[in-house]
Amino acid sequence: MEQFTAHQTGRRAVLGGSLAVGTGVVLTACGGGNKTQPVPEPTGTPTKATTTADLKVGASASVAVQGNNYLLWRKDENTVYAYTAVCTHQGCTVGLGKTDFKCPCHGSEFSHEDGSRVAGPAKKPLTRYAAAIDGTDVMIYL
Ligand code: FES
Incomplete structure (x- = not known):
């Protein structure tokens, strides 16, 4: 696991996908390539992506896990x-x-709320993964 960068974008944060059970779907407000994207079930192997110390509430990060890049x-x-x-x-x-x-x-921008495209030439949202906080570890289900 390598961590590249992180920055603060807000005050409070959550454990996304996997604990957002019950919502089932994340809605987007923009058109043009934005589709509702279901919150993925926490299947697969929980894999440490970073720590809560390196991903503060309201922050986002770019990490490499098992040779692939992910956004948190x-x-x-x-x-x-x-x-x-x-x-x-x-x-x-x-x-x-x-x-x-x-x-x-080419400048496409994607929402950290649901991965939907908010600007640029991309037509589809970023693929979402289930994720969870386990103690002080931030896990992605791969
Ligand atoms: S490859 Fe990302 S905007 Fe073109």
Whole structure:
């Protein structure tokens, strides 16, 4: 596990996907390629992506886990959301933007709330992964 960067984007955060059970679906407010994206079930192997010390509430981070890049956003104390960092436009590695995730190649931007595209040429949202906070570890289900 390697951690690249993290930055503060808000005050409170959450453990996303996996603990957002019951919601089942995340809605998006934008059109043009944004689709509702179901919150993935926490299947697969929980894999440590970072620690809560390195992903504060309201912060996002870009991490590499098992050779692949992922984007994290800690919504509140107990909730974190995880997405692939592979851009749905032409496959560049999406990074951290000022408020959302941003692709450096052609400028697509994606919401940290649900991975939906909020700007740029990408047509689809970032693929979402179940994630959880386990003690002081931030886990992605891979
Ligand atoms: S590859 Fe990401 S915007 Fe084009």
